[in-house]
Amino acid sequence: MKIAILPGDGIGPEIVEQAVRVLNSLDEKFELESAPVGGAGYEAHGHPLPEGTLKLAKEADAVLFGAVGDWKYDKLDRPLRPEQAILGLRKNLNLFANLRPAILYPELAGASTLKPEVVSGLDILIIRELTGDIYFGQPRGVRECPDGPFKGEREGFDTMRYAETEIRRIAHVAFQAARKRDKRLTSVDKANVLETFQFWKDIVTDVHKEYPDVALDHMYVDNAAMQLVRAPKKFDVIVTGNMFGDILSDAAAMLTGSIGMLPSASLDANNKGLYEPSHGSAPDIAGKGVANPLATILSAAMMLRFSLNKAEQADRIESAVKKVLAQGLRTPDIYEDGTTKVGTKEMGDAVVKALAS
Numbered sequence: 001m002k003i004a005i006l007p008g009d010g011i012g013p014e015i016v017e018q019a020v021r022v023l024n025s026l027d028e029k030f031e032l033e034s035a036p037v038g039g040a041g042y043e044a045h046g047h048p049l050p051e052g053t054l055k056l057a058k059e060a061d062a063v064l065f066g067a068v069g070d071w072k073y074d075k076l077d078r079p080l081r082p083e084q085a086i087l088g089l090r091k092n093l094n095l096f097a098n099l100r101p102a103i104l105y106p107e108l109a110g111a112s113t114l115k116p117e118v119v120s121g122l123d124i125l126i127i128r129e130l131t132g133d134i135y136f137g138q139p140r141g142v143r144e145c146p147d148g149p150f151k152g153e154r155e156g157f158d159t160m161r162y163a164e165t166e167i168r169r170i171a172h173v174a175f176q177a178a179r180k181r182d183k184r185l186t187s188v189d190k191a192n193v194l195e196t197f198q199f200w201k202d203i204v205t206d207v208h209k210e211y212p213d214v215a216l217d218h219m220y221v222d223n224a225a226m227q228l229v230r231a232p233k234k235f236d237v238i239v240t241g242n243m244f245g246d247i248l249s250d251a252a253a254m255l256t257g258s259i260g261m262l263p264s265a266s267l268d269a270n271n272k273g274l275y276e277p278s279h280g281s282a283p284d285i286a287g288k289g290v291a292n293p294l295a296t297i298l299s300a301a302m303m304l305r306f307s308l309n310k311a312e313q314a315d316r317i318e319s320a321v322k323k324v325l326a327q328g329l330r331t332p333d334i335y336e337d338g339t340t341k342v343g344t345k346e347m348g349d350a351v352v353k354a355l356a357s
């Protein structure tokens, strides 16, 4: 089985290195092949998603991705910016379903900024549509404002849109996921204001007819943001569009103690996938050896489960993560008094050791 390893920028290489060590310490042999992506792709080949990198991602059985981006590339033309690499991979590989599980490990109840009783036992799944919405809608750009009070001035604009097929397929993914859990699905929209999301709500309601055993409710995104912080455990599965899902999943990350704990799987219709932590390249801590590698290690576990059919190995990694947390080991983002502060590599060492024991 071939895995494309795309470390990217900032803390990407540091955290992916630890996930690769974990994969290599399993009693399975994987063919791992690395390629530059993001700013690293731009530096090596003049493009954030070099042809060879895309080819490797397409032919591999799964992709393990770190993170891309750095402030120093923010002045480049948009097609050359590092973020285009992850957007291009998602689009080219048709990875329309993004699963972001927000699970609070009991040992981290005190690491969240929320009260322990609000978050303890948290286990929710955010399903984010990943290849549509305002992220990819055309037209977009900066133009001369054609009408209204600002006519003649420059204006920036983007297009929010969803085709029926795009909504139906992500709704099916969400209902099927809910079916395997507590059978409750919340569809998050902004139907009170946006045509796109009234349409979203209507289509999700229609797909629901095929899943009478799942309870569906609808919530506006502003309320959902509030409810996620007020009473997050009331949710089971959340399904939403690309932009709302981006925002809500970062908020949900803090319920788990740190964004460094939130893994993700981005899947196509056949469960081929790209696996990455939900966070970014964290340029503020890059190169310091303090980044939390657990979201990436847990993403590798998701890869084994969803794309490589190795659920047992995935379970082993997740148990090893639980073990190191129970041992009291913490990177600075999840550190609290009475625990032991470790760096990125030491955390990786501990997971590898826990796997062997």
Ligand SMILES: NC(=O)c1ccc[n+]([C@@H]2O[C@H](COP(=O)([O-])OP(=O)(O)OC[C@H]3O[C@@H](n4cnc5c(N)ncnc54)[C@H](O)[C@@H]3O)[C@@H](O)[C@H]2O)c1
Binding pocket: 011, 015, 066, 067, 068, 069, 070, 071, 083, 086, 259, 260, 276, 278, 279, 280, 281, 282, 283, 284, 285, 290, 291, 292, 293, 295, 333
């Ligand atoms: N999928 C991706 O590759 C991805 C995702 C999000 C942001 N980005 C890019 O990353 C760059 C930085 O963006 P940002 O600062 O808004 O978001 P970020 O997620 O990179 O960082 C936000 C904050 O969380 C901290 N953080 C993130 N991951 C951490 C980890 N594993 N351990 C400990 N702390 C961690 C950072 O230090 C920072 O303080 C930008 O160029 C952005 O476009 C990339």
Ligand SMILES: CC(C)[C@H](C(=O)O)[C@@H](O)C(=O)O
Binding pocket: 069, 083, 086, 087, 246, 278, 280
């Ligand atoms: C880097 C950026 C393009 C990306 C997104 O907005 O999807 C990131 O924030 C994420 O959550 O994966």
Ligand SMILES: [Mg+2]
Binding pocket: 246, 247, 250, 278
């Ligand atoms: Mg994001």
